[in-house]
Amino acid sequence: MSDKIKRVVLAYSGGLDTSVILKWLQVTYECEVVTFTADLGQGEELEPARAKARLMGIPDKHIYIDDLREEFVRDFVFPMMRANARYEGDYLLGTSIARPLISKRLIEIARETGADAIAHGATGKGNDQVRFELSAYALAPDIKVIAPWREWDLTSRTALIAWAEKHQIPVPKDKRGESPFSTDANLLHTSSEGKVLEDPWEEVPDYVYSRTDNPEDAPDAPEYITIDFEKGDGVALNGKEMGPATLLAALNDLGRNHGIGRLDLVENRFVGMKSRGMYETPGGEIYARAHRGIEQITLDRGAAHLKDELMPKYAELIYNGFWFAPEREMLQAAIDHSQAKVSGTVRLKLYKGLASVVGRKSPNSLYSERHVTFEDDAGAYDQTDAEGFIKLNALRLRLLAKRDR
Amino acid sequence: MSDKIKRVVLAYSGGLDTSVILKWLQVTYECEVVTFTADLGQGEELEPARAKARLMGIPDKHIYIDDLREEFVRDFVFPMMRANARYEGDYLLGTSIARPLISKRLIEIARETGADAIAHGATGKGNDQVRFELSAYALAPDIKVIAPWREWDLTSRTALIAWAEKHQIPVPKDKRGESPFSTDANLLHTSSEGKVLEDPWEEVPDYVYSRTDNPEDAPDAPEYITIDFEKGDGVALNGKEMGPATLLAALNDLGRNHGIGRLDLVENRFVGMKSRGMYETPGGEIYARAHRGIEQITLDRGAAHLKDELMPKYAELIYNGFWFAPEREMLQAAIDHSQAKVSGTVRLKLYKGLASVVGRKSPNSLYSERHVTFEDDAGAYDQTDAEGFIKLNALRLRLLAKRDR
Amino acid sequence: MSDKIKRVVLAYSGGLDTSVILKWLQVTYECEVVTFTADLGQGEELEPARAKARLMGIPDKHIYIDDLREEFVRDFVFPMMRANARYEGDYLLGTSIARPLISKRLIEIARETGADAIAHGATGKGNDQVRFELSAYALAPDIKVIAPWREWDLTSRTALIAWAEKHQIPVPKDKRGESPFSTDANLLHTSSEGKVLEDPWEEVPDYVYSRTDNPEDAPDAPEYITIDFEKGDGVALNGKEMGPATLLAALNDLGRNHGIGRLDLVENRFVGMKSRGMYETPGGEIYARAHRGIEQITLDRGAAHLKDELMPKYAELIYNGFWFAPEREMLQAAIDHSQAKVSGTVRLKLYKGLASVVGRKSPNSLYSERHVTFEDDAGAYDQTDAEGFIKLNALRLRLLAKRDR
């Protein structure tokens, strides 16, 4: 096994940073580069990436531009939503859940093109390097991974731009200065962090938001919607059937309009430091609340509570990059098992940042008005059963009290 | 041990139902009744309860009216909030957390008055009977508990009112008909359930809300506030120091005004059925979010994640009535241990139902701008460390992949 | 729905107690009785039960005698063993795991015979009533359950025998006196409790043991065996393929001979009290250790640790009678998912009560001598990776230390 890299697949956005990386790989490793640009719903045109790659000498057969939106939502976002996953109580894991899919595709392309390495543009301080690389190693244990940000000495913006110019990489005017913050976007969310967001006491400036209207500017009238679920996954909006990506996109529009899904969070990175992020997950926030709503009437208590107990670990695994790990798959097996009857309709009210479940119905409902009613229940429930129930639940506490008093 | 009850302490609100119970105890058990009326911040005058008890022949020394608000918030609500407890993802446990305190006081009064029993007005279908009785048995294992709703045959409103009239209990005009829903209130929340709320598909009618303004009617301008924490507990609002109950009351006013803390939930009762409840927790919702905010910068990841993993079980224990159980106390010991450095200030924005953390600062902050910065970090963090970190985290996944491909 | 019971299926052992129950059901409920006698490997002849049932007037078509041994081990014992389940650290759940199968068959027979009720001989103090009935209700929600020991007044041995004689039920001589302890047996174990075992300070008398030789009387020479596993289940002993029940029976013989699987335990019953039991699980103890042995080399750490974390809850669910509950099924889905590669051979040494794993090998082994070796590993593992790994794992602890010192 030689350490010389012959061909590397680069996760390539077409932006300045990954263009520098492309060239740097060519210069430094003297290897062929295969570019991979994914449409995950980030809302940018991808064709310019093709032109730029060509300019740097990449042959057409080595330029991959893939629309992964459907796969992203169907095989990653929805399974995660079945778990009601939120990291550290709040974060809907919008960046975390996209990384394993990108790595999966990088590895597939590496196999198709006979590449022996992959490269990504994540820095050495963040979680994304971990997510990319753990996924890659889990799928291709012998793959080599190049993380230029951990290797090169282009540690300042000035150095990076100087290097770009020296190597004839076009530098757009608006990229000459430092961006006041850094973002990542896909169909599920946009995250922003760094620079102006680095003081966690300072409120996030309004200009940082890009995916949601300010709740204060949102419509003064609430909007009611319904989402239909089948076996734990959303299948229709307002009665109209939609595929996963289409549904999430439609919810994003609704969420944007009503200012839903903004989150200002200080979180704990896997690499050991705290960071402050601002997340906009407009459709995801609506979807997540709706999913809990339909579970409320279709999931048994035992299943629901087990899911709640498992969720923090499940979310942590995704956050830390362990999507392709056996323990995530085991938890997924448990979660998916619980969703067989999670079908029905949830009604939500959207209003100035709030997405509130206001109604839910299901052919599989476990809610029994007959049992719960304050009215005469015709013998559905025998109130005297409660005495024995309480007495035996109390027995150990009484024995304790007798001992300890 | 004779089964004849001599003296019973009744949790007495002064309302029609517990007045009927008072008389029914006198008639059925031919025993003395001691009344106990607690001010938990439910917002009702308590003195009328005294007059009514006197009317039914209770001697003054056997009429207890206690202001428990401070103890309630200090010893029950705040410790629970330290855990970020939410039952089934959302419910802030407003009713659940009040029950053990009422039972504790019932038992204390039983001891003071030499009573051999306690009685409560909870029905045989709900969680409250369990909470009252488990707490009572845990504190006084030989106490007898009378739960009239499980014993008597006054199973319709008509029967109850007829019995009241037969026994000269005044029936206010507005209590003759059925109430369209049932409520419970204290300083933390108001819950509503039953009747008009029994169809979980029907939106909660506006007239059910009593503790919060409709977000649509809330002020059009956001309001910013700060809450100061010391060792995990709130101690000041907008820089002004306050005791626990005063702080929660002030947050309730803010929450009411901004329409914060409404929750429409279908939940799983401990007795095995699902029920639909509507909760208003205006101050509690603000407080809960603020507490998470201050933890974000003062709690280490290990502590924070452990708390998140323990929380569902902790919330379930409180919901099910196991406040005075060793496992709740063990979890509390772990949680309280984590709060020693949870001090600082959280800034929140209140606006039309939203309570959003927008800033947090602390002398104990673990957030290190020096480490996280996108700028030159002067060696605080060595990016090359990440490679070894990833490699060893990946090792087991690579060994797996080698085996399984 | 009338409360009158027309036909009841009785879990019938053929012994005195269930014979009394049979007659008592006929007399008290004036209903038809269907008897069901299961061979779970308890080691007793079942045909006498047929004769006795006939004597009490049960028609042949209503006498069910079924050999459930294969189903018991394949569908209940082995799935449980995949989880390494032990209740309260030690108990292999031998009684608990048999109950849901008996209930399942009771319900099937009730359906076949058009019966509207089932009956069992478990007392009102134990766990078995809960296990029988939760399983029955989970499979047939409208079934009626008759638990004579909770209903009748035959609360002393004398009363029971007098009633038997009055109703012409033959009472064997050795059943006239009180048994010094009570037992339950099946292919997995024999449990003993009560009477002479009730003082947890007193050592279990030697005559209580029935399934294992005293280790002191076991052979002075150790015996080595191998067990082969396929996908988490045992398939061969000493290289000879066997079905589940045959394998367990063969291990029982080995365990008996070497005095393996004795356990003296004070445990916590679901109904709230502590009880002292003595368990003999000769083959189960060997099997359980072997299963852990094969998992050691075939399960990834993430999967193994998740299994260990889930196990106590899984064991508790089985102990408490929740085999047919969604949360047990969810956990089983997770556990079963982990077993796909749990194949290979374990070698054990059996000696005077000890069953020790002394070797394990597998085509699916994840153990990499190349990585772990103290010798030159030819680059399999780069020791410098450890520094970064430690540094990033330490980062949060260092930030804590800087704050707190």
Place this chain on the structure above:
Amino acid sequence: MSDKIKRVVLAYSGGLDTSVILKWLQVTYECEVVTFTADLGQGEELEPARAKARLMGIPDKHIYIDDLREEFVRDFVFPMMRANARYEGDYLLGTSIARPLISKRLIEIARETGADAIAHGATGKGNDQVRFELSAYALAPDIKVIAPWREWDLTSRTALIAWAEKHQIPVPKDKRGESPFSTDANLLHTSSEGKVLEDPWEEVPDYVYSRTDNPEDAPDAPEYITIDFEKGDGVALNGKEMGPATLLAALNDLGRNHGIGRLDLVENRFVGMKSRGMYETPGGEIYARAHRGIEQITLDRGAAHLKDELMPKYAELIYNGFWFAPEREMLQAAIDHSQAKVSGTVRLKLYKGLASVVGRKSPNSLYSERHVTFEDDAGAYDQTDAEGFIKLNALRLRLLAKRDR
């Protein structure tokens, strides 16, 4: 902050390897070395270490030889035993629990001597480097850590010995060849790994065992002992009060004699590979079983089950080196809270490798013969309570069954 190291505290055994390290530090870092040799009960004379250190020019004031046995057992082993900690089901964590204490003392000595670094002799493949360094960083975030095995090029035995000879370090004859396995020992256990143990299919050769007699050679007669506990910790053996270290040493003698506490394990290292170890924990195994025995009658079910659920994570934290992490301390707080009443006496039978609890008694016993008895219980327990208990536990399962059939 200069990177030049001025003074380093070395964890020094006096053996060949750490003697080479001592010299190597002097040569490579041109720094002063402070030696620290701990008596953790490993059973070796420590004074030779002093002489050797002097020979290498260490001044007396910089030679630390400390007896840490009492602190080790009191503050590390016993708190861990309160949790019933076993890693991966079996391992009593004998090595893991010693490392944080060594690091604590290294840091104390570094402060006393003004040293700016510590050094240890653990390799880059194992867990111990992680444990030493995480503990060190948690106590002294700016300390430098030197791990020669990760730095130097002495990667073969031959190279090491050649280097030793070149630097005038005496090489004992029996150290010239490779040791057939590697060991670590302290008062709690001896571990062995490597070389002859590297094939997990091969039985551990008899000559590897050093702390326990072969069960086959153990006495043919069982020995009965009692251990007294106070608040979760052992305080007396056979009625004779002893301090923690004395008690553990006495149990070690008993365990050795009866061949107790041998464990052959393939475990998952934190650094990502599997390794095969052989552990001998004679006294620890007896103690661990006794502790569970006393908990059986003194711990409430809720506390006991919570402990069992928390244990795997607690054990993993210790194994991975996170003793001085907030989450370990939180778990310890919960565990310690549970131990207030864990007092009493356990009787055990020791026989040829088995340590079996055969009796337990306590003034704090929660075992109620009155409740559990098969005899007339004089109303202690009302069997009819069980019906309501079962009915309400079954309710959710029945609602499920009605939906799903």
